[in-house]
Amino acid sequence: MEEQTIFHIINNMDKVTNNLIVQWNKVFEEDLGVSHILVLGHLKVHGKSRPSDIAKILGLTPPTLTYLSEKLVQKNLAKRLVDDSDRRIIHLGITDKGIEVVQRANQKGVELRKRLFEQLTKEERKQLLTIYEKLNKSL
Structure with missing residues (x-):
């Protein structure tokens, strides 16, 4: 019985996360996915x-990061920078436009989560906060 309850918790957490991503993609009108925003945020x-x-920090493969970076550079949200000490080393940097886009993306995410948590009662929000705090301490 306990194992089934844990499965249902995990399953429902995943559903909430996936639905939030779907909703975020609908309201954030930039032709960018969450992974692009994670790179810009980094x-x-x-x-x-x-x-x-x-790639290592975000848990992405190098080819995936290359794909994401290419789109960010094409949209002038990021730029490739050559290392002054070794011209073979390339860095990725964020542009002013990229900073603005990541700030808007984060704001849309905050708005979505706020609307989601407003569905809970004050007591339920307190309970959820206590649960998240406990889980964070265990990690």
Whole structure:
């Protein structure tokens, strides 16, 4: 019985996450996916980075990051930067337009989650917060 309950929790968590992504894609009108925004978010927080490092941190394959980077560069959201000390090393950096796009993407995500959590009562939100805090401490 306990195993079945855990399965239902995991299944429902996945459904919520997937539905949030679908809803975010509908309201964020930029022809970019969540993975593109994750790359831009990384660049915004960490500054210019080697693509291989970004791929490792985000859990992406190098070919996937190459694909994502190409679109970001084409849309002028990111730029390739040559390392001054070794011209063979390429970094990826975020542009001002990329910063603006990632900020709008994050705002849309906040709005979606706010609407989602407004479906819960005040007591349910408190319980959920307690649960998330407990799970975060265990990780």
